[in-house]
Structures are given as C-alpha cells and as structure tokens.
Amino acid sequence: MLRKLVVGNWKMNGSLAQLAELSAIVEAARGRADVDVAVCPPATLIAHAAAQAGGLAIGAQDVHCNPHGAHTGCVSAAMLKEVGASLVIVGHSERRQDQRERDEEIRAKAEAALAAGLQTIVCVGESDPDRQAGRAVEVVTNQLLGSLPDSWSVGELVLAYEPIWAIGTGKVATPADVAEMHAAIRRNLAQRFGERGASIRILYGGSVKADNAAELFAVPDVDGALVGGASLSAAQFVPIIQAAG
Ligand code: PEP
Numbered sequence: 269m270l271r272k273l274v275v276g277n278w279k280m281n282g283s284l285a286q287l288a289e290l291s292a293i294v295e296a297a298r299g300r301a302d303v304d305v306a307v308c309p310p311a312t313l314i315a316h317a318a319a320q321a322g323g324l325a326i327g328a329q330d331v332h333c334n335p336h337g338a339h340t341g342c343v344s345a346a347m348l349k350e351v352g353a354s355l356v357i358v359g360h361s362e363r364r365q366d367q368r369e370r371d372e373e374i375r376a377k378a379e380a381a382l383a384a385g386l387q388t389i390v391c392v393g394e395s396d397p398d399r400q401a402g403r404a405v406e407v408v409t410n411q412l413l414g415s416l417p418d419s420w421s422v423g424e425l426v427l428a429y430e431p432i433w434a435i436g437t438g439k440v441a442t443p444a445d446v447a448e449m450h451a452a453i454r455r456n457l458a459q460r461f462g463e464r465g466a467s468i469r470i471l472y473g474g475s476v477k478a479d480n481a482a483e484l485f486a487v488p489d490v491d492g493a494l495v496g497g498a499s500l501s502a503a504q505f506v507p508i509i510q511a512a513g
Contacts, residue, residue, distance in 0.1 A: 270469050272485065272512040273426060273492035275389065276307040276499025277329060277357060277473075287316060292502030294322045296509050303512045304492070306355055307499065311343060318352025327355035330363060331386070333376035345384030355387035357494070359415050361432045371414025379417045382424055389426040389471070389494065390415050392453075396433035404431070405452045412456050422467045428494040429453060434474025436496055443487050446472055450489035478507035485512055 276293070278286075290307060297305035306325035309317050318326045332342035348356060358381065359374035374390065381388040392411040394404040408429065417425070429449055431441050441449075450470050457465030472484050473494030484490055492512060498504040 270467070270491045271302070271304060273304040273306070273469050273471060274509050274512050275305075275327065275355075275357075275428075275471065275492070275494050276505055277360070277494055277496050278307065278309045278313075278500060279329065279362070279496060280310055281500055282309050282313055284313070284316060286500070287313065287320060289500065289502045289505075290317055290320060290324075293505055293509075294320070294324045296502070296506040297324045298322060300509055300513050303509055305509055308355070308357055311348075314348065314353050315351040321352070325354045325387075326352055327357065327387075327389075328353045329357050329360065331356045331358065331377050331381050333373065333380045335380070345381045345386050349384055349386060353386065355389065355426075356381045357389045357391060357428070359391045359411075361391060361393055361430060361435060365432075371411060374415040375417055378415065378425075379419075382417060382420050387424050387426065388420075389428050391428045391430050391473070391494070393428075393430040393432050393435075393474070399431065399433065405449065408449060408453065409456055412453065412460075416460070422464065426469045426471060427453060427457075428471040428473050430473035430494060436475070438475050440475045440480050440484075441472070443483055446484060446490060447487045450487065454489050476508060478504055478511070481508040481511035 308327040328348045358377040363369045378388045392408050394407040398407045469491035471492045471494045476493045476495045
C-alpha cells in the first residue's frame with residue numbers, strides 16, 4: 269500500500285488572513301507522520317505559506333511549460349520553487365474548461381515541473397455527459413495517454429482522478445465507481461510504465477469531506493485525496509487528514 273497523500277487546493281480563495289487556517293493544518297500534519305499533506309494556495313500566498321509551513325508541503329495550482337519569456341501573467345516552475353513550492357497541480361478540470369487547456373499542454377507543463385524538481389499532480393476526470401454515456405473510463409484513459417509524461421522519478425508523479433460532476437457540487441462518486449476507475453487507471457499505468465506504474469499515487473477528488481473521507485480512503489488504489497472546498501478551513505480539512513492515517 270502506498271503512503272497516503274492529502275492535498276488541499278484553495279483555488280482562487282484565500283488572503284493573508286486565511287493563513288491562520290494554515291497554522292492549524294500544519295499542527296495537525298505534524299501529528300500524522302504516516303500521511304503526506306500539502307496545501308496549494310493561490311500563487312500570491314505561496315511564499316507566505318511556505319514561510320510558516322513547517323514540514324507541510326506548499327504547492328501551486330498551475331505552471332507554465334517554459335522556463336521564462338513573453339508569457340504575460342504566467343509563472344515558471346523555477347519561479348515557484350524559488351518562493352518555496354515543492355509541488356504543483358496541472359490539468360485541473362477548471363483549467364481544462366476555463367483556459368481550454370489540452371492534454372498536450374498539460375503534458376508539457378508536467379514535464380517542465382518534473383524537470384525543475386516539483387512533485388507534479390496531473391488531474392484527469394470525465395464530465396457528467398461522458399459518464400451518462402458510459403464513456404468515463406475511455407475519456408480518462410485518453411487523458412492519461414495525452415497528459416502523462418513518459419519520464420519521471422518514483423514519488424514525483426501523482427495522479428488525481430476528479431470526476432468533473434463531483435467537483436464543488438457535493439455529489440461524490442460512489443465507492444464502487446471510484447474503485448472501478450482507480451483500478452482502470454492502475455491497469456493503464458502498469459501497461460505504460462510496467463512495475464514502476466505501481467508507485468504512482470492515485471488521488472480521488474470531488475467533494476471529499478470529513479464524513480465521506482474514511483469510506484473513500486478504504487477503496488483499493490485510492491492513495492489519498494485532492495480536496496477543494498473542505499481544505500479552506502482547518503476544522504474541515506484536519507479530519508480528512510486524520511481519516512487518511
Ligand atoms: C478540487 O478543487 O480539486 C476539488 C476536488 O474540489 P471540491 O473538493 O470542492 O469538490
């Protein structure tokens with residue numbers, strides 16, 4: 269069994285005042301030596317968060333695929349590292365939708381992040397119409413093929429399965445659906461990467477809360493969670509960390 273990883277994605281939420289929540293999360297994470305915990309605040313807070321994170325990993329929510337240049341509004345992997353980020357999320361469905369990011373671009377971002385030494389979480393997940401049409405596994409398989417880099421070191425590449433219809437909606441995939449998808453992803457990783465595929469942690473994301481976390485963590489091949497809304501408050505996020513242990 270792989271060590272569980274619980275990642276909070278604050279999205280476009282949070283301010284300097286919000287970092288008070290981080291202190292409580294840092295304390296809880298310190299008490300759980302058996303679980304890896306990370307928080308990805310907005311880019312404006314990364315340096316501040318890293319300064320008070322103790323052993324907690326701080327990450328970014330996106331990265332550009334180039335190291336520098338004429339890309340207004342973007343930040344590179346080296347820039348994120350310099351201010352204290354140790355991981356990054358790429359290909360979140362909100363970016364796939366809002367910024368129309370495609371698999372090839374997400375793969376390029378992942379390659380750049382890994383090359384810079386950032387642990388990289390690649391997100392995949394189907395829409396509700398895809399699931400209703402029975403195409404969920406096919407859609408996710410195609411995203412894996414297009415978004416995952418070929419080259420990575422053990423521990424550095426992480427996958428997050430996040431059904432779009434479950435993100436921020438309060439609707440959670442059933443344990444049976446999560447089990448089916450995570451098993452399909454694991455098979456896919458094994459086919460592509462051989463034995464090394466077993467070392468890639470597969471997180472579930474989509475309305476994970478204190479009251480459903482334990483059930484989700486008990487599903488085979490669920491190696492942690494990517495948590496949005498419930499990661500904004502220590503009161504909601506800490507019980508999820510506890511459930512992972
Ligand atoms: C996410 O932002 O990746 C996410 C899963 O959000 P939520 O937990 O709010 O559904």
